[in-house]
Amino acid sequence: MLQMICDETGMGFAAVARVTDATWTACAVRDTVDFGLQPGGQLDLHTTLCFESRAARTAIVIDQFSQDATYCGHHTPAIYGLESYISVPIILPGGEYFGNLCAIDARPAKVSEPRIVRMFEVFATLIGMQLDSEKRQWSTEALLSNERETATLREQFIAVLGHDLRNPLAAVGATAELLSRRVQDPEIANIGKRLKTTASRMARLIDDVMDFARGRLGSGITVSLQPVDDLGQHLRAVVDELCEANPSREVLCHLAIAAPVRCDLARMQQLLSNLLGNAISHGAPDAPIVIEGSIDAGELVLSVANGGDLIAPETLSRVFEPYWRPASSAPGGGLGLGLYICKQIVSAHAGALEVQSTVEFGTRFSVRIPVGS
Structure with a gap:
């Protein structure tokens, strides 16, 4: 951009400057005349016309200082040995004044031509938009951090x-x-x-x-995988315990796990306990809860289904989120972590946990875990 400015105007120095009420700092520089200013370098603000441009929020354009009625006696050209000068404010979309896009030279230049002024104005607007975009990105990243x-x-x-x-x-x-x-x-x-x-x-x-x-925190739920020959009996013990604690609920349990399963037994019991507890809490009291377990194509298939109100399609994807509970949950019904933990246990066993909620089958949570995982 600064290269294009120098080529179009014939001027030897162009810069993007950050201009505040106290400082003038070069952000980007194109210097072919050895003006001596590098990015990060500063000038005394009051020795520049950017000070006046900032105060008026308007461009200052001078083809030749020595013949300009307003600025011929100004101290800026005398200090820096200038003849031509153009400075256009860079204002962010929100109205914040950032600085100036400017160009200078010791020779006269036709910078007051409308196409040149328009080019500076367009470039200044583009710079302002880019700065604003970066500022918002930095702000968003800081908030995320x-x-x-x-x-x-x-x-x-x-x-x-x-x-x-x-x-x-x-x-x-x-x-x-x-x-x-x-x-x-x-x-x-x-x-x-x-x-x-x-x-x-x-x-x-x-x-x-x-x-x-x-x-x-990153460590994930830990599992200790060991071959379990009688997994069905251990899962049945979990069902019996919850049935004893909830004698009014009808639970139909069909566990036919006829092969050893390499798993973490305590975690598998926790998995079924959470799924069954969820069905007891949210299922219809007068509808049976159905538990099924079997070995199918080298996988343990375990499901828990209950009747009652269906889960709305738009919320099905949220049931495994931590702390999420349906709006119908009674106060004191838990922290809303049970299904999230179920998902983590199944994932730790390299398996999959899915949920369906239909009029035909009610709400069914289905687990598939490789037998030899």
Whole structure:
């Protein structure tokens, strides 16, 4: 751009300058006359006409100082030995004054020609637009960086908090166990049982938070893969436990896992527990929950389906997001991490977890995991 200015005007020096109310700084320079100014170099603002151009927010164009009625006696041409001069303000789209696009020479030049002035004005506008674009990009990147740092700190805090809560919660659980054994005092024993239930729920919430933090902080949910010969029995134990805790719900369980599966047994139990717990929480109370498990084409196929309100198509893609809960969720129904953790467990087993919600089949979560992964 500066090269084009010099070629079109015949002037030997052109620059983009940052001009404030106190400083004049060269940002880009084209110098073929050894004026001696490099990018980053500064001039005394009051020795330049850019000072006056900035104050008036208008261009200053002079073909020949020695014959100009207004500027023939000005100190700027005397200081720098100039005859021709043009300076056009660079103003950002939002109205902020950035500086000037200018050119100078010790020889006269026809810079007042309309095409030359128009060229400077167009270039100044383009520079302003580019600067504004870069400024907005820098601002966006800074905001994103701050958001990432805040998110990391938040998740680190969650992880530390979850870890530090384990010890006092263990003490609460132990106290609840002792109270529940006070068979000679039924009222105290009942209090102990309720406290045990509450402590167990708190422990599950802390486990969810810890798993979430590990997943978000980069280490991911860890799995220890070992061949499990009787996975169906272990999964059935999870179903029985939740059925016992929810005796009013009908659960139909069909597990026919006839081959060993290389997996993390505890994580697989956690996976089914979360999926079944989700079905109990959000499924219709009068509709059965159907659990199916089998081996198909070298994959473990596990599904949990429930009746009730369908998940809207526009929200299906969000069900595995952390902290997401449907609008119909009752208060106190959890943190909204269960399905996110399910997704992480399945991914750690190199598998896939999908959800469908249709009138024909209800809401069905389907897991496929390679048997020998």
